Amino acid sequence: MDAASMLELYRRDRRRLLSFLLSAGGGGGRALDLSRVDLDAVSADYALECVASGAHFNASEATRRYFDERRYPIMIGSSSGNSYFLLSRPMPSDSSPKEAAPSIGPQAPVQDNSSSTGQPTEPRDFFRDALSTSGIGYDTEDDKLADISPQQVNKVDILSLGLPRLTTELSDDDIRETAYEVLLASLFVSGKVHFSEEKREKKHKFLKGRRTKTEGSNPSPQVEDGYAHILDLTRVQMEISESMDILTKRALRHISLKTVKETLDVPRISLQLLSSVGKLDFPTERLRGQWQKRQANVLEELLLFSASLEYDTSNTLRIVLSKLKSTEDWVVTVPEGRVEVLTIIERYNTKLCSLTKKFDIKDETYHWTHNYHFNFRLYEKLLCSVFDILEDGQLVEEADEILEITKLTWPILGVTEKLHHIFYAWVLFQKFSQTGEILLLKHASLQIREFRLYHDVKEIELYTNSFICSVDAYGGNKVLSLVDSVLLKINVWCRRQLGNYHAHYSKNNYSIFEATLNLVLLLVTNSSEDDFEETMFIESPVGSTPELKLIHLLIVRSIHAAYKQLTL
Template sequence: MVLNTTTTVPNSTKTSIEDDDLPNPFGDLGLDLTDSELRETAYEILIGACRSSVAGKPLTYISNSEKSLDRSASMASSSGPSLQRSLTSTAASKVKKALGLKSKKKDLESVNQNAVSSVGKAKRAVTIGELIRIQMRVSEQTDSRVRRALLRVAAGQLGRRMESMVLPLELLQQFKSSDFSSQQEFEAWQKRNLKILEAGLLLHPHLPLDKAGTASQQLRQIIDLASDRPMESGKHSESMQALRSVVMSLACRSFDGSVSQTCHWADGIPLNLRLYQVLLEACFDINEETSVIEEVDEVLELMKKTWVILGINQMLHNLCFSWVLFHRYVATGQIETDLLFAADNLLMDVQKDAKATKDPAYSKILSSTLSSILGWAERGLLAYHGSFYRGNIDIMQNVLSLGVSAAKILVEEISSEYRRKRNEVDVACDRVDTYIRSSVRNAYAQASFHIFT
């Protein structure tokens, strides 16, 4: 992937992935948080989690195109050891291979053509943080502000890990309006962080709220007052001290009533899944939105560092990533069938996960996600005579496979949920038979209508 490292972040001119008619299966947040606000919050969590996990050391990453340049330079200088290291570093993405996604070679080839002439020129290493920043449409100014705040937090709380903090609270204490280009920008930033606290601690808490407790009522009052007039900034201000008291009281609750060492403010469903979805969407090339970036392996490894904060595990990752791949296919005009194929491949892991767990929260999200996928597939398959034609008949197999995969998992999940012994039914044959009968009836009805009218 070729990165544009200027301060201007490109905006896609195509339809936003939120502009389609597929409802989000993870659930409604219940308050007005825009895609941009979710992206900025997810980015802050990612940067914070990475700093916490590596004790402040910078994460340096050389993109595949840069690696290819190194390889060609090594070839030109006939350096054996360097050639060996470069060949190893340019191995194809394991994630893309596992999902059945094609690797883009055009960027590597274009770099190779100019590699010899570039030998000896200084190359600037691209950090993985910069790659993520560009992919998530975060400006350099915002990135600099977040990192500056995290340095201040780290300096004041040495030894504490990010999961033992409430990140929006820490950020709110670090900045004043003078740190922003305008008062309006500062107020929007403050409101966004307060909305995240509202979503994570009041609307979708990790643990149910204690109806007899006063902390939730106090937080609600603080948020309501701040919606009319900005909170007084500064770590030691009276309003900020009051906010810290109620936020930490709500975030540090545990099932047994003791004070938890881990703060729970972003791991309640659906807030955690929506934030993680935003992170996963950064795996798509910002300049070619139907293409998964070559650096997806490294990016996903980095995103795993957020799991402890967001309450994500491998099962939720598989389910969320399968939805993101499918959703991107539908939202971008249904032109890149590789995405549909990849989502179907990932559903094989989802099927194994579903058999291995009885977690009711996971089962609810699983059912909602697969029902949405199956519903979309069946809108075409139940009347496939009208949905598929010579120009798009090739994708029918992919749609059918995805729909059958979703149906199989749902049948197994329902049988397990109600503890019923499932009859040995071939789900694939049953669904295909249903689609054929339904489509023939629809085709016959349409033909009859045209004949008799």
């Protein structure tokens, strides 16, 4: 996980913890309304003090404490006084440092001059010497990575799919929230959701959005029988608040009327939201500004950076989007001005959608092929909603039902049956690599089997294989199809584990070893170039199948890795 994703995850967890603390005991005996509190600017120390003492939480004081704390270095209190955290290491008797602490960088290894030649002595690798004597070049990339310890192997960045990067400042949370909007729009268009106001049972704020997997739901909008529980569960899994859920449903309830003659796409969903949501629909100005900037960034990502637009068109669109991004000016703009801006953007989107389709398949839109890097990120977020947010590594009981409503987004996002299987295998395997839950690995293997068995017509096959990813493979950066990228990443990860199975597996996790081996044998046709070169030199039994040759190769690798560990 990159630094930006880690930061977003940290901020989201911090907000949830603060909300839990303050809702549970920060009101001084009274109900505490946090809807207008910016939890990102709340002092955690102040919140803990309020809970511990039973004092009433003061949002202004919490914000003041937060910014005061940022002005001073991190410190801890102790009986002997306050202690500061410094990068340098001053002597206790010295005065405080008067210069900035030096940056910490990688240090050169200490040379061992114990040998007579002055060169460091390294343990001799007899196994490699024997191979070298036989003329075998055994210095492959996977062999080097087989020496990585089990604790470090998961940190190797091989589970990045390599989709083209986003050009705008859309965060992980932005992608997640946009994905939920697309899901709701698909439900409205399919007729699965019918909007009507209903009174709902009052619920303590602390319990809002949290329930067990078997608890029923009573959402404000009326949903067709069989979908209310699943949609509410999906909302909770994707961490969407009830207020934002209701706001989005109100804005999208008439979107099906606008898509009778036109195919629905993500820009049209954003435009519908912008035209239907007003300033007073949000509890705070900050939330409204964040929401509007997200919609503007989505439109900019999908429309402004299109290679199909002429320069003059792009320049005009950039000016219009800048007005939309200026949230303060947007509020004071007269309604006619806002309508004009949205109309201009809609015309540009219509112009793009009218261009000749690449594959001429049913329901194909311009954004299927030109903005797949964004659409597929949305679909990944939707698929991840099958993982229980309360039990890491576990699928919710209603996973199959969630997948069914997720499939309603296929015409919007350009997903086919084969792409669904490969994406679902990908998110399952990613979660397995993080949690080690064997059930996820078995489900991923099942999805890959179904992917291999499914055959599309020629046009759809060409479409499925047209998406490009950039991955680090074969000793350099390579351009592969999305399908090949997924299979290669899974294959490489499994082989790196099995290439040192003596260290990674034991009797306690033998079932994971067996499932990993079965998966890598399923992918035996997706061998890397290093594997091909290596099998040319390592003799296998006569008449061996590709599967047996691979098993023999993994055994040799693991023996070599185990022997090397013993000689260190």
